Amino acid sequence: MAILLILASCGFLFLGAELLVRGGSSLALKLGLTPLVIGLTVVAYGTSTPELLVSLKSAFAGRSDIAIGNVVGSNIFNIAVILGISAMVYPIKTNLQVLKWDAPVVLLATLLTPLTFLDGVVSATEGAVLLTLAVAYTIWAVRMAKRDEKLGHEAHVDVPEIRLKRSPLGDLVKIAGGMAVLMLASRLLVDNAVFVAKTFGLSDTVIGLTIIAAGTSMPELATSLVAACRGQSDIALGNVLGSSLFNLFFVLGGAAVISPISTSGLQAFDVYALIGVTTLMVPFLITGQRVNRFEGGILFASYIAYVVVMWPK
Template sequence: MEVLWLLISLVILYFGAEWLVSGASSFAARLGVSPLIIGLTIVSMGTSAPELVVSVKAAMSGQSALSIGNVLGSNLFSIGIILGISALIYPLAVKRQLLKFDVPVMVITSLLFLLLFIDGKISFLEAFIFVFLFVAYMAYLFVTSLKNKNVVSEDEEPIKLYKHWIIDVSLIAVGLIGLVYGSNLLVDNAIIIAQKLGMSEALIGLTIVAAGTSMPELATSVVAAMKKRSDIAIGNVVGSNIFNLLLILGVAGLIYPIETQDINIIDSLFMLGISVMLWAFMKIGTRIRRWQGVIFLGVYFLYFFIKFAEM
């Protein structure tokens, strides 16, 4: 029965992503705001809602391994699987702002987490620092959005503009609801299956729950790639990764101190390493090519097999 619900959740995720991308693209065009900014803010925060719910609930229940594992696993999944698959579908154009600011922020944030969590703890002060940095980052994006106008690249399809902004907002809202509901349905049933297989809390968080809560990002970025909306496809992933580390872990840590030895430095190094790899790929070309997408997929599956070998 759990497998049937998994399939149903995937259908819900697809349509939720379709509506979210369409509504967000139209909304960005109507406001004259870059789709990249929309991808880094509205879309990334919306698709990260499942990670927020799962990690905060886990922190309140004292399940620190699940809370941390969900965030690290989601960030690895986002670059390894989501960008990997998206690049295979359509080579993703690299925007200057991503290369010069947002991806470096993601790398620095990943490094900061590695250094602060090296003792296996996220204290109240460290959690506050994460939240403060997130507010500063969002303030920067808000200022940037006032300066940048919507520019469509020659290789991108023109954005379909709906008749009224209410339709844009409705599509975004319904899409987000579908993504959150679909991912929760997927995660609940995936956890049941994982527990039947005898997996640990940390491993479930790093793999099954992380992949499940990342389904909104996967669905959204894949649909965006199919529509040749590189801004949203990449912005969604980069924004979600920053959101996961700074706000989700920050809020979770403020609610309840996070402490676990089940998440080791190898997990943090893989997350940092794949983030640096994305930055390097973006610096050597104007696109994330299909062969680079294959490498992302390879790195993630290497990590996946290492974790399961530890069982």
């Protein structure tokens, strides 16, 4: 029953994120924001809300291992599984913006954020710094995208179809409903994952790195797969990179501000796996300016290898 509830909670996380993104996007457009800005803020943050709420719930409950495992595991899942499968469905083309800025920033963040793990805890101060970086990066990304638009470069963003004739009240209902579903689903996921962990003798960290990480990444997986099937490489790739940064800066930072996050449950192997798949992604993006099906298969295989090696430990 607990496993069925975990699967159900993953579906509810996707539903809640979808309601939140659609309601937020529609309201933002009516308030005068452009689709570009909405795609880089409301949609990008909305699809990562499950990770944020699950980590916040875990931090409130004093379960740091789940909170940190969710962040590290989600990023490994994003790059190795979501990008890997998306590339196998349709080769993911890249562009100068990604090669020059986005990918290096994600790699740099992945190399620097684990420095906060060295003393065994991510403190509230370190969390505040990460939150500041999240806000700074978002402002910078919006400005760069607007600059590229002025220069005539096409900017692809993921914004759902919006009907402007609908009342703003309907948008607020969607936002409130989405948040309510997300909060309920995050509690359902964490509580039942902890039960499964105790039943099978697994650590909270392992559950966070695998089951919870995969569950909270369902919105990103769905978004990137749909984009890949439509040949919208910019959206599929941007979703993965944006979510990875959001997890490192906003999710980890927010959880640490709520309650200092112990990293004692993480193994060095988990951090090396995170750095490894991120580093592996960069040359794939550079060579031929695309991630082809074979490279996507390598990324996906790296996740299988990670789970096989990590799980017994």
